[in-house]
Amino acid sequence: MKIGILALQGAFIEHKHALDRLGIESFEIRQRRDIAKPFDGLIIPGGESTVIGRLLRKLDLFEPLKAKIESGMPVFGTCAGLILLAKNIEGEAAHLGVMDITVRRNAYGRQYDSFSISADVAKVSEKPVPLVFIRAPWIESVGKDVDVLLELDGHIVAARQNNMLVTAFHPELTDNTAFLEYFINMVKKTKTDRN
């Protein structure tokens, strides 16, 4: 199994380290030729969604990655990655627009710019999962095919739709690999189903 990590801007190296800890092979996607060879799953990290969105287009990665996701490649978007995958972003145009969610950027406002808490996420882990939020979005609403994995104070912060997994927080900035393992299982399942 090989995971491609979009490495245009933001917190991509932390995903690499987390995958290393699980013994999963990964590589960084910086330009079009990086995706010429086959891989099994994609991670879109946190950072600044506007910047990553612009670079995706400029580097000619936008269409091929969108096509891969639409044809079923498992993708895990954290924070800005969630925003990039959303079909609707309040007040602005969508980027990849593949997941049936409506997001609000910087939803927690200045007062709660960054915070950490821990929560039970029954579908992902038996133990509470530590969550790190940094200028995080939340999901305002989801379409009928979206499975909500976690709500905090009435706001959706983790969800899945088929091959797409998103979190408003940053699992890769903690030692806890529960969400990453959940994603790796999605990738394994897709691989077996296709073979």
Ligand code: GLN
């Ligand atoms: N605030 C950023 C955005 O809107 C996301 C922050 C993050 O990825 N930690 O793109």
